[in-house]
Amino acid sequence: MESIVSLAKRRGFIFPTAEKYGGLGGFWDWGALGVEFKNNIKQAWWKKFVQGRRDVVGLDSAIVTNPTVWEKSGHLKGFTDSLIECKKCHKRYKADDLHPPGKAGRSCPNCDSMEFSDERAFNTMFKTFVGPVEDSASIAYLRPETAQNIFVNFESVQTSSRLKLPFGIAQIGKAFRNEITPGNFIFRSREFEQMELEYFVKPGEDSKWFEYWVEEAYQWFIGLGIKKEHLRKHPQSKGELAHYAKATVDLEYRWPFSTSGGDEGWSELIGVANRGDFDLKAHGFSVKDETGEFVPYVIEPSFGVERPALAFLLDSYDVVKGGRTTTTESNKEEEIVLRLHKSLAPVKVAVLPLSKKEPLVKEAGKIFEEIASRFACAYDDTASIGRRYRRQDEIGTPYCLTVDFETLEDKKVTIRDRDTMEQERVAVEELTIYLTEKFNAFS
Numbered sequence: 001m002e003s004i005v006s007l008a009k010r011r012g013f014i015f016p017t018a019e020k021y022g023g024l025g026g027f028w029d030w031g032a033l034g035v036e037f038k039n040n041i042k043q044a045w046w047k048k049f050v051q052g053r054r055d056v057v058g059l060d061s062a063i064v065t066n067p068t069v070w071e072k073s074g075h076l077k078g079f080t081d082s083l084i085e086c087k088k089c090h091k092r093y094k095a096d097d098l099h100p101p102g103k104a105g106r107s108c109p110n111c112d113s114m115e116f117s118d119e120r121a122f123n124t125m126f127k128t129f130v131g132p133v134e135d136s137a138s139i140a141y142l143r144p145e146t147a148q149n150i151f152v153n154f155e156s157v158q159t160s161s162r163l164k165l166p167f168g169i170a171q172i173g174k175a176f177r178n179e180i181t182p183g184n185f186i187f188r189s190r191e192f193e194q195m196e197l198e199y200f201v202k203p204g205e206d207s208k209w210f211e212y213w214v215e216e217a218y219q220w221f222i223g224l225g226i227k228k229e230h231l232r233k234h235p236q237s238k239g240e241l242a243h244y245a246k247a248t249v250d251l252e253y254r255w256p257f258s259t260s261g262g263d264e265g266w267s268e269l270i271g272v273a274n275r276g277d278f279d280l281k282a283h284g285f286s287v288k289d290e291t292g293e294f295v296p297y298v299i300e301p302s303f304g305v306e307r308p309a310l311a312f313l314l315d316s317y318d319v320v321k322g323g324r325t326t327t328t329e330s331n332k333e334e335e336i337v338l339r340l341h342k343s344l345a346p347v348k349v350a351v352l353p354l355s356k357k358e359p360l361v362k363e364a365g366k367i368f369e370e371i372a373s374r375f376a377c378a379y380d381d382t383a384s385i386g387r388r389y390r391r392q393d394e395i396g397t398p399y400c401l402t403v404d405f406e407t408l409e410d411k412k413v414t415i416r417d418r419d420t421m422e423q424e425r426v427a428v429e430e431l432t433i434y435l436t437e438k439f440n441a442f443s
Protein backbone atom coordinates (compact mmCIF):
# COMPACT_ATOMS: atom_id res chain seq x y z
CA MET A 1 0.00 0.00 0.00
CA GLU A 2 2.84 2.43 0.88
CA SER A 3 4.34 1.79 -2.56
CA ILE A 4 1.07 2.80 -4.21
CA VAL A 5 0.67 5.92 -2.10
CA SER A 6 4.24 6.91 -2.84
CA LEU A 7 3.95 6.17 -6.57
CA ALA A 8 0.67 8.08 -6.71
CA LYS A 9 2.31 11.13 -5.23
CA ARG A 10 5.67 10.91 -6.98
CA ARG A 11 4.16 10.48 -10.42
CA GLY A 12 1.27 12.88 -10.06
CA PHE A 13 -1.73 10.59 -9.71
CA ILE A 14 -3.02 11.70 -6.32
CA PHE A 15 -1.88 14.34 -3.80
CA PRO A 16 -3.24 15.25 -0.38
CA THR A 17 -5.22 18.43 -0.95
CA ALA A 18 -3.72 21.76 0.18
CA GLU A 19 -0.63 19.97 1.44
CA LYS A 20 1.19 23.28 1.62
CA TYR A 21 -1.19 24.28 4.40
CA GLY A 22 -1.32 20.97 6.25
CA GLY A 23 -3.90 19.22 4.06
CA LEU A 24 -7.52 18.54 4.94
CA GLY A 25 -8.39 15.07 6.22
CA GLY A 26 -10.25 12.94 3.70
CA PHE A 27 -9.81 15.29 0.72
CA TRP A 28 -7.53 14.59 -2.23
CA ASP A 29 -6.40 16.23 -5.45
CA TRP A 30 -5.85 14.30 -8.64
CA GLY A 31 -2.77 15.30 -10.62
CA ALA A 32 -1.94 15.17 -14.33
CA LEU A 33 -1.93 11.38 -14.59
CA GLY A 34 -4.62 10.95 -11.97
CA VAL A 35 -7.17 13.00 -13.81
CA GLU A 36 -6.63 10.98 -17.01
CA PHE A 37 -6.82 7.69 -15.10
CA LYS A 38 -9.96 8.69 -13.23
CA ASN A 39 -11.61 9.94 -16.43
CA ASN A 40 -10.79 6.62 -18.07
CA ILE A 41 -12.49 4.70 -15.26
CA LYS A 42 -15.59 6.88 -15.53
CA GLN A 43 -15.59 6.59 -19.30
CA ALA A 44 -15.28 2.79 -19.18
CA TRP A 45 -18.28 2.69 -16.84
CA TRP A 46 -20.35 5.17 -18.88
CA LYS A 47 -19.62 3.39 -22.15
CA LYS A 48 -20.56 0.01 -20.74
CA PHE A 49 -23.62 0.90 -18.66
CA VAL A 50 -25.07 3.95 -20.44
CA GLN A 51 -23.92 4.44 -24.02
CA GLY A 52 -23.72 0.75 -24.75
CA ARG A 53 -27.34 0.11 -23.73
CA ARG A 54 -30.70 1.03 -25.13
CA ASP A 55 -32.43 0.89 -21.74
CA VAL A 56 -30.23 3.32 -19.76
CA VAL A 57 -29.92 7.11 -20.02
CA GLY A 58 -27.71 9.56 -18.15
CA LEU A 59 -28.28 12.46 -15.80
CA ASP A 60 -26.11 15.21 -14.32
CA SER A 61 -27.89 16.76 -11.37
CA ALA A 62 -27.05 19.49 -8.86
CA ILE A 63 -24.72 18.79 -5.94
CA VAL A 64 -26.31 21.30 -3.56
CA THR A 65 -29.70 19.86 -2.87
CA ASN A 66 -33.08 21.04 -1.62
CA PRO A 67 -33.38 19.73 1.97
CA THR A 68 -36.81 18.23 1.30
CA VAL A 69 -35.11 15.62 -0.88
CA TRP A 70 -33.20 14.40 2.18
CA GLU A 71 -36.19 14.64 4.43
CA LYS A 72 -38.26 12.42 2.11
CA SER A 73 -35.42 9.98 1.51
CA GLY A 74 -34.84 9.54 5.24
CA HIS A 75 -31.27 10.88 5.16
CA LEU A 76 -31.97 13.78 7.55
CA LYS A 77 -32.98 11.30 10.22
CA GLY A 78 -31.06 8.23 9.27
CA PHE A 79 -27.84 9.05 7.39
CA THR A 80 -25.84 8.72 10.53
CA ASP A 81 -22.82 6.94 11.85
CA SER A 82 -22.46 5.94 15.46
CA LEU A 83 -19.69 7.90 17.09
CA ILE A 84 -17.82 6.75 20.20
CA GLU A 85 -15.06 8.48 22.07
CA CYS A 86 -12.22 6.91 24.01
CA LYS A 87 -12.59 8.09 27.59
CA LYS A 88 -8.84 8.09 28.12
CA CYS A 89 -7.32 9.79 25.05
CA HIS A 90 -10.55 11.34 23.69
CA LYS A 91 -9.98 10.05 20.17
CA ARG A 92 -13.22 9.60 18.26
CA TYR A 93 -14.13 6.54 16.23
CA LYS A 94 -16.91 5.15 14.15
CA ALA A 95 -18.46 2.61 16.54
CA ASP A 96 -18.61 -0.02 13.78
CA ASP A 97 -14.83 0.16 13.38
CA LEU A 98 -14.22 -0.95 16.94
CA HIS A 99 -17.36 -2.93 17.58
CA PRO A 100 -18.47 -4.51 14.31
CA PRO A 101 -21.90 -6.14 14.68
CA GLY A 102 -21.54 -9.72 15.85
CA LYS A 103 -17.82 -9.44 16.54
CA ALA A 104 -15.78 -8.90 19.70
CA GLY A 105 -15.04 -5.26 20.58
CA ARG A 106 -11.51 -3.90 20.18
CA SER A 107 -9.52 -1.58 22.40
CA CYS A 108 -8.67 2.01 21.41
CA PRO A 109 -6.09 1.80 18.58
CA ASN A 110 -4.45 4.95 19.98
CA CYS A 111 -4.05 4.19 23.70
CA ASP A 112 -5.38 0.64 24.12
CA SER A 113 -8.05 1.65 26.62
CA MET A 114 -11.29 -0.35 26.63
CA GLU A 115 -13.34 2.48 28.08
CA PHE A 116 -15.56 4.32 25.66
CA SER A 117 -18.36 6.87 25.82
CA ASP A 118 -21.88 5.80 24.87
CA GLU A 119 -22.57 5.74 21.15
CA ARG A 120 -23.93 8.97 19.67
CA ALA A 121 -25.62 9.30 16.26
CA PHE A 122 -23.78 11.68 13.97
CA ASN A 123 -25.31 12.84 10.68
CA THR A 124 -22.63 12.67 8.02
CA MET A 125 -24.23 15.04 5.51
CA PHE A 126 -22.41 18.33 4.87
CA LYS A 127 -24.65 21.29 5.49
CA THR A 128 -24.40 24.64 3.74
CA PHE A 129 -26.48 27.82 3.33
CA VAL A 130 -27.92 29.13 0.10
CA GLY A 131 -27.95 32.93 -0.24
CA PRO A 132 -26.61 35.60 2.06
CA VAL A 133 -28.52 34.74 5.24
CA GLU A 134 -27.41 31.80 7.36
CA ASP A 135 -30.68 30.72 8.94
CA SER A 136 -32.73 27.56 9.05
CA ALA A 137 -34.70 28.57 5.95
CA SER A 138 -31.53 28.72 3.84
CA ILE A 139 -30.05 25.33 4.80
CA ALA A 140 -29.16 23.00 1.96
CA TYR A 141 -27.02 19.87 1.79
CA LEU A 142 -24.19 18.66 -0.38
CA ARG A 143 -25.45 15.35 -1.71
CA PRO A 144 -24.03 12.32 0.13
CA GLU A 145 -24.89 10.11 -2.88
CA THR A 146 -25.83 10.71 -6.48
CA ALA A 147 -28.84 8.39 -6.31
CA GLN A 148 -31.50 10.61 -4.72
CA ASN A 149 -31.54 13.18 -7.51
CA ILE A 150 -32.09 10.34 -9.94
CA PHE A 151 -35.22 9.35 -8.02
CA VAL A 152 -36.42 12.94 -7.78
CA ASN A 153 -36.01 13.31 -11.56
CA PHE A 154 -37.72 9.96 -12.27
CA GLU A 155 -40.76 11.40 -14.00
CA SER A 156 -38.98 14.18 -15.93
CA VAL A 157 -36.45 11.74 -17.34
CA GLN A 158 -38.98 9.02 -18.05
CA THR A 159 -41.37 11.26 -19.96
CA SER A 160 -38.73 13.30 -21.79
CA SER A 161 -36.87 10.17 -22.89
CA ARG A 162 -40.10 8.15 -23.43
CA LEU A 163 -38.86 5.20 -21.38
CA LYS A 164 -40.78 2.05 -20.52
CA LEU A 165 -39.94 -0.39 -17.72
CA PRO A 166 -37.45 -1.87 -17.28
CA PHE A 167 -35.10 1.09 -17.72
CA GLY A 168 -32.26 2.79 -15.90
CA ILE A 169 -31.00 6.27 -15.13
CA ALA A 170 -27.30 6.66 -14.44
CA GLN A 171 -25.22 9.41 -12.97
CA ILE A 172 -21.55 10.04 -12.31
CA GLY A 173 -20.58 12.83 -9.95
CA LYS A 174 -19.29 14.06 -6.64
CA ALA A 175 -20.68 12.95 -3.30
CA PHE A 176 -19.76 14.27 0.14
CA ARG A 177 -19.81 12.53 3.49
CA ASN A 178 -18.44 13.92 6.70
CA GLU A 179 -16.88 10.57 7.60
CA ILE A 180 -15.82 10.22 11.24
CA THR A 181 -12.65 8.39 10.35
CA PRO A 182 -11.49 8.97 6.78
CA GLY A 183 -8.41 6.96 5.92
CA ASN A 184 -6.60 4.19 4.11
CA PHE A 185 -5.60 6.69 1.45
CA ILE A 186 -8.58 7.35 -0.83
CA PHE A 187 -10.56 4.31 0.39
CA ARG A 188 -12.61 6.42 2.78
CA SER A 189 -12.70 10.04 1.67
CA ARG A 190 -15.00 12.89 2.62
CA GLU A 191 -15.33 14.09 -0.95
CA PHE A 192 -15.45 11.37 -3.58
CA GLU A 193 -17.18 10.42 -6.80
CA GLN A 194 -19.86 7.90 -7.45
CA MET A 195 -21.11 6.11 -10.53
CA GLU A 196 -24.64 5.03 -9.78
CA LEU A 197 -27.32 3.37 -11.81
CA GLU A 198 -30.92 3.13 -10.70
CA TYR A 199 -32.66 0.43 -12.69
CA PHE A 200 -36.46 0.51 -12.46
CA VAL A 201 -38.35 -2.73 -12.85
CA LYS A 202 -41.79 -4.23 -12.32
CA PRO A 203 -42.30 -5.70 -8.85
CA GLY A 204 -41.90 -9.45 -9.19
CA GLU A 205 -39.12 -9.06 -11.76
CA ASP A 206 -36.76 -7.52 -9.22
CA SER A 207 -34.95 -10.67 -8.09
CA LYS A 208 -34.07 -11.61 -11.64
CA TRP A 209 -32.71 -8.12 -12.37
CA PHE A 210 -30.87 -8.01 -9.08
CA GLU A 211 -28.95 -11.17 -9.98
CA TYR A 212 -28.31 -9.75 -13.43
CA TRP A 213 -26.79 -6.49 -12.13
CA VAL A 214 -24.63 -8.23 -9.53
CA GLU A 215 -23.11 -10.28 -12.33
CA GLU A 216 -22.73 -7.28 -14.68
CA ALA A 217 -20.91 -5.33 -11.96
CA TYR A 218 -18.66 -8.28 -11.16
CA GLN A 219 -17.78 -8.84 -14.82
CA TRP A 220 -17.00 -5.14 -15.32
CA PHE A 221 -14.15 -5.42 -12.82
CA ILE A 222 -12.90 -8.75 -14.17
CA GLY A 223 -13.00 -7.35 -17.71
CA LEU A 224 -10.84 -4.45 -16.59
CA GLY A 225 -8.23 -6.73 -15.13
CA ILE A 226 -9.08 -7.20 -11.44
CA LYS A 227 -7.82 -10.65 -10.44
CA LYS A 228 -10.55 -13.13 -9.57
CA GLU A 229 -8.80 -14.10 -6.34
CA HIS A 230 -9.07 -10.49 -5.15
CA LEU A 231 -12.78 -10.02 -5.81
CA ARG A 232 -15.75 -11.74 -4.22
CA LYS A 233 -19.49 -11.36 -3.90
CA HIS A 234 -20.64 -10.85 -0.36
CA PRO A 235 -24.42 -11.14 0.15
CA GLN A 236 -25.33 -8.98 3.14
CA SER A 237 -26.90 -10.78 6.08
CA LYS A 238 -30.19 -9.61 7.61
CA GLY A 239 -28.22 -7.75 10.30
CA GLU A 240 -26.15 -5.87 7.72
CA LEU A 241 -29.00 -4.89 5.37
CA ALA A 242 -30.26 -1.30 5.26
CA HIS A 243 -33.86 -1.19 6.53
CA TYR A 244 -35.28 -0.50 3.06
CA ALA A 245 -33.22 -3.06 1.15
CA LYS A 246 -34.67 -6.40 0.12
CA ALA A 247 -31.21 -7.72 -0.68
CA THR A 248 -27.69 -6.37 -1.15
CA VAL A 249 -24.56 -7.95 -2.54
CA ASP A 250 -21.31 -6.11 -1.91
CA LEU A 251 -18.48 -6.74 -4.28
CA GLU A 252 -15.57 -6.99 -1.91
CA TYR A 253 -11.94 -6.49 -2.78
CA ARG A 254 -9.07 -7.94 -0.80
CA TRP A 255 -7.35 -4.74 0.35
CA PRO A 256 -3.85 -4.76 1.81
CA PHE A 257 -5.26 -3.21 4.99
CA SER A 258 -8.08 -4.09 7.32
CA THR A 259 -11.22 -1.99 7.39
CA SER A 260 -14.27 -1.84 9.60
CA GLY A 261 -15.55 -5.33 10.13
CA GLY A 262 -13.66 -6.66 7.12
CA ASP A 263 -11.85 -9.98 7.48
CA GLU A 264 -8.34 -10.46 6.05
CA GLY A 265 -8.64 -7.21 4.17
CA TRP A 266 -11.91 -8.11 2.44
CA SER A 267 -14.12 -5.04 2.38
CA GLU A 268 -16.64 -3.23 0.20
CA LEU A 269 -15.53 -2.08 -3.21
CA ILE A 270 -19.00 -1.37 -4.55
CA GLY A 271 -22.53 -2.50 -3.70
CA VAL A 272 -25.58 -3.70 -5.60
CA ALA A 273 -28.91 -3.36 -3.80
CA ASN A 274 -32.49 -4.36 -4.40
CA ARG A 275 -34.13 -1.29 -2.85
CA GLY A 276 -37.71 -2.43 -3.43
CA ASP A 277 -40.18 0.41 -3.89
CA PHE A 278 -38.75 2.47 -1.02
CA ASP A 279 -37.34 5.36 -3.03
CA LEU A 280 -40.08 6.04 -5.56
CA LYS A 281 -42.69 5.67 -2.84
CA ALA A 282 -40.80 8.14 -0.65
CA HIS A 283 -40.87 10.73 -3.43
CA GLY A 284 -44.42 9.90 -4.49
CA PHE A 285 -43.93 8.44 -7.96
CA SER A 286 -45.79 5.62 -9.64
CA VAL A 287 -46.41 4.34 -13.17
CA LYS A 288 -49.42 2.97 -14.98
CA ASP A 289 -49.63 0.15 -17.45
CA GLU A 290 -52.24 -2.34 -18.66
CA THR A 291 -52.15 -4.06 -15.24
CA GLY A 292 -52.91 -0.83 -13.34
CA GLU A 293 -50.94 1.66 -11.26
CA PHE A 294 -47.91 0.57 -9.21
CA VAL A 295 -44.61 1.77 -7.79
CA PRO A 296 -41.60 0.35 -9.65
CA TYR A 297 -38.86 -1.45 -7.75
CA VAL A 298 -35.28 -0.25 -7.98
CA ILE A 299 -32.10 -2.22 -8.46
CA GLU A 300 -29.07 -0.08 -7.67
CA PRO A 301 -25.51 -0.89 -8.69
CA SER A 302 -23.68 1.79 -6.70
CA PHE A 303 -20.03 2.30 -7.55
CA GLY A 304 -17.61 4.76 -6.06
CA VAL A 305 -14.74 5.92 -8.26
CA GLU A 306 -12.01 6.15 -5.62
CA ARG A 307 -12.22 2.56 -4.36
CA PRO A 308 -12.18 1.07 -7.86
CA ALA A 309 -9.29 3.42 -8.74
CA LEU A 310 -7.35 2.20 -5.73
CA ALA A 311 -8.16 -1.43 -6.53
CA PHE A 312 -7.01 -1.00 -10.15
CA LEU A 313 -3.74 0.53 -8.96
CA LEU A 314 -3.13 -2.16 -6.34
CA ASP A 315 -4.02 -5.01 -8.65
CA SER A 316 -1.83 -3.83 -11.48
CA TYR A 317 1.25 -2.99 -9.42
CA ASP A 318 4.02 -5.37 -10.34
CA VAL A 319 7.66 -5.35 -9.27
CA VAL A 320 10.02 -7.09 -11.65
CA LYS A 321 13.13 -8.17 -9.80
CA GLY A 322 16.49 -7.84 -11.48
CA GLY A 323 15.17 -5.40 -14.04
CA ARG A 324 13.82 -6.15 -17.48
CA THR A 325 15.40 -3.54 -19.67
CA THR A 326 18.75 -4.44 -21.13
CA THR A 327 20.65 -1.25 -20.47
CA THR A 328 23.55 -1.67 -18.05
CA GLU A 329 22.30 1.02 -15.69
CA SER A 330 18.97 -0.60 -15.03
CA ASN A 331 19.38 -4.34 -15.27
CA LYS A 332 20.26 -4.85 -11.63
CA GLU A 333 17.43 -2.89 -10.14
CA GLU A 334 13.85 -3.67 -9.34
CA GLU A 335 11.49 -2.25 -11.91
CA ILE A 336 7.93 -1.24 -11.33
CA VAL A 337 5.40 -2.05 -14.00
CA LEU A 338 1.83 -0.85 -13.60
CA ARG A 339 -0.04 -3.44 -15.65
CA LEU A 340 -3.19 -1.36 -15.95
CA HIS A 341 -5.80 -2.42 -18.44
CA LYS A 342 -5.03 -0.53 -21.63
CA SER A 343 -8.29 1.37 -21.57
CA LEU A 344 -7.49 2.69 -18.08
CA ALA A 345 -3.85 3.65 -18.61
CA PRO A 346 -3.48 7.43 -18.28
CA VAL A 347 -0.94 7.60 -21.11
CA LYS A 348 -1.51 5.29 -24.05
CA VAL A 349 1.60 6.00 -26.09
CA ALA A 350 4.94 7.60 -25.21
CA VAL A 351 6.88 9.18 -28.04
CA LEU A 352 10.61 8.89 -27.36
CA PRO A 353 13.22 10.27 -29.74
CA LEU A 354 16.41 8.27 -29.23
CA SER A 355 18.50 11.40 -29.14
CA LYS A 356 17.93 15.09 -28.60
CA LYS A 357 19.46 15.88 -32.00
CA GLU A 358 17.49 18.16 -34.26
CA PRO A 359 16.31 15.86 -37.09
CA LEU A 360 15.07 13.25 -34.61
CA VAL A 361 13.33 15.68 -32.31
CA LYS A 362 11.59 17.31 -35.25
CA GLU A 363 10.40 13.98 -36.61
CA ALA A 364 9.25 12.85 -33.13
CA GLY A 365 7.39 16.15 -32.64
CA LYS A 366 5.55 15.59 -35.94
CA ILE A 367 4.59 12.06 -34.93
CA PHE A 368 3.40 13.24 -31.54
CA GLU A 369 1.15 15.84 -33.13
CA GLU A 370 -0.29 13.30 -35.54
CA ILE A 371 -1.32 10.75 -32.95
CA ALA A 372 -1.96 12.90 -29.85
CA SER A 373 -5.44 13.91 -30.98
CA ARG A 374 -6.45 10.23 -31.02
CA PHE A 375 -4.49 8.74 -28.13
CA ALA A 376 -3.34 10.27 -24.84
CA CYS A 377 0.37 10.69 -25.52
CA ALA A 378 3.46 11.67 -23.58
CA TYR A 379 6.62 13.07 -25.08
CA ASP A 380 9.96 12.52 -23.40
CA ASP A 381 13.39 13.32 -24.77
CA THR A 382 15.29 13.45 -21.50
CA ALA A 383 17.60 10.78 -20.00
CA SER A 384 18.65 7.42 -21.41
CA ILE A 385 16.14 5.30 -23.30
CA GLY A 386 16.23 2.63 -20.54
CA ARG A 387 15.29 5.16 -17.92
CA ARG A 388 12.55 6.57 -20.11
CA TYR A 389 11.08 3.09 -20.63
CA ARG A 390 11.08 2.60 -16.88
CA ARG A 391 9.32 5.91 -16.30
CA GLN A 392 6.57 4.82 -18.68
CA ASP A 393 6.32 1.28 -17.26
CA GLU A 394 5.83 2.74 -13.82
CA ILE A 395 2.74 4.67 -14.92
CA GLY A 396 1.39 1.83 -17.05
CA THR A 397 1.94 3.23 -20.57
CA PRO A 398 1.06 0.31 -22.89
CA TYR A 399 3.21 1.41 -25.85
CA CYS A 400 6.51 3.23 -26.16
CA LEU A 401 7.33 4.49 -29.58
CA THR A 402 10.99 5.18 -30.33
CA VAL A 403 12.12 7.46 -33.08
CA ASP A 404 15.72 6.63 -34.09
CA PHE A 405 18.11 7.58 -36.86
CA GLU A 406 16.79 4.79 -39.07
CA THR A 407 13.37 6.40 -38.85
CA LEU A 408 14.70 9.25 -40.96
CA GLU A 409 15.61 6.73 -43.67
CA ASP A 410 12.89 4.08 -43.59
CA LYS A 411 10.03 6.14 -42.09
CA LYS A 412 9.41 3.47 -39.46
CA VAL A 413 9.42 3.61 -35.66
CA THR A 414 10.00 0.94 -33.01
CA ILE A 415 7.01 0.16 -30.84
CA ARG A 416 7.59 -1.64 -27.57
CA ASP A 417 4.77 -3.45 -25.81
CA ARG A 418 4.70 -2.92 -22.02
CA ASP A 419 3.67 -6.47 -21.18
CA THR A 420 5.26 -8.69 -23.81
CA MET A 421 8.35 -6.45 -24.20
CA GLU A 422 8.18 -7.27 -27.88
CA GLN A 423 9.41 -4.62 -30.26
CA GLU A 424 7.97 -4.07 -33.71
CA ARG A 425 8.94 -1.76 -36.55
CA VAL A 426 5.87 0.04 -37.79
CA ALA A 427 5.59 2.48 -40.69
CA VAL A 428 4.85 6.02 -39.54
CA GLU A 429 1.99 6.34 -41.99
CA GLU A 430 0.36 3.20 -40.56
CA LEU A 431 0.69 4.25 -36.93
CA THR A 432 -2.88 5.39 -36.42
CA ILE A 433 -4.31 2.18 -37.84
CA TYR A 434 -1.82 0.06 -35.89
CA LEU A 435 -2.61 1.77 -32.58
CA THR A 436 -6.36 1.86 -33.20
CA GLU A 437 -6.33 -1.90 -33.70
CA LYS A 438 -4.25 -2.41 -30.56
CA PHE A 439 -6.58 -0.33 -28.41
CA ASN A 440 -9.83 -1.56 -29.92
CA ALA A 441 -8.86 -5.06 -28.97
CA PHE A 442 -8.94 -3.89 -25.35
CA SER A 443 -11.78 -1.41 -25.14
Ligand code: ATP
Nearest residue numbers: 179187188189192268269270271302303304306307
Ligand atom coordinates in the same frame (compact mmCIF):
# COMPACT_ATOMS: atom_id res chain seq x y z
P1 ATP B 1 -19.01 1.90 3.81
O1 ATP B 1 -19.85 0.88 4.50
O2 ATP B 1 -17.64 1.41 3.45
O3 ATP B 1 -19.02 3.24 4.49
P2 ATP B 1 -21.28 2.43 2.27
O4 ATP B 1 -22.01 1.11 2.35
O5 ATP B 1 -21.72 3.54 3.14
O6 ATP B 1 -19.71 2.19 2.43
P3 ATP B 1 -22.59 3.16 -0.11
O7 ATP B 1 -23.44 4.14 0.55
O8 ATP B 1 -23.18 1.85 -0.50
O9 ATP B 1 -21.28 2.90 0.78
O10 ATP B 1 -21.89 3.85 -1.35
C1 ATP B 1 -21.66 3.20 -2.58
C2 ATP B 1 -20.20 3.20 -2.95
O11 ATP B 1 -19.64 4.51 -2.83
C3 ATP B 1 -19.32 2.35 -2.03
O12 ATP B 1 -19.38 1.00 -2.40
C4 ATP B 1 -17.96 2.95 -2.28
O13 ATP B 1 -17.40 2.48 -3.51
C5 ATP B 1 -18.27 4.42 -2.44
N1 ATP B 1 -18.08 5.12 -1.17
C6 ATP B 1 -18.95 5.26 -0.16
N2 ATP B 1 -18.43 6.00 0.82
C7 ATP B 1 -17.18 6.34 0.42
C8 ATP B 1 -16.13 7.12 0.98
N3 ATP B 1 -16.26 7.71 2.16
N4 ATP B 1 -14.98 7.27 0.29
C9 ATP B 1 -14.83 6.70 -0.93
N5 ATP B 1 -15.79 5.97 -1.51
C10 ATP B 1 -16.94 5.78 -0.86
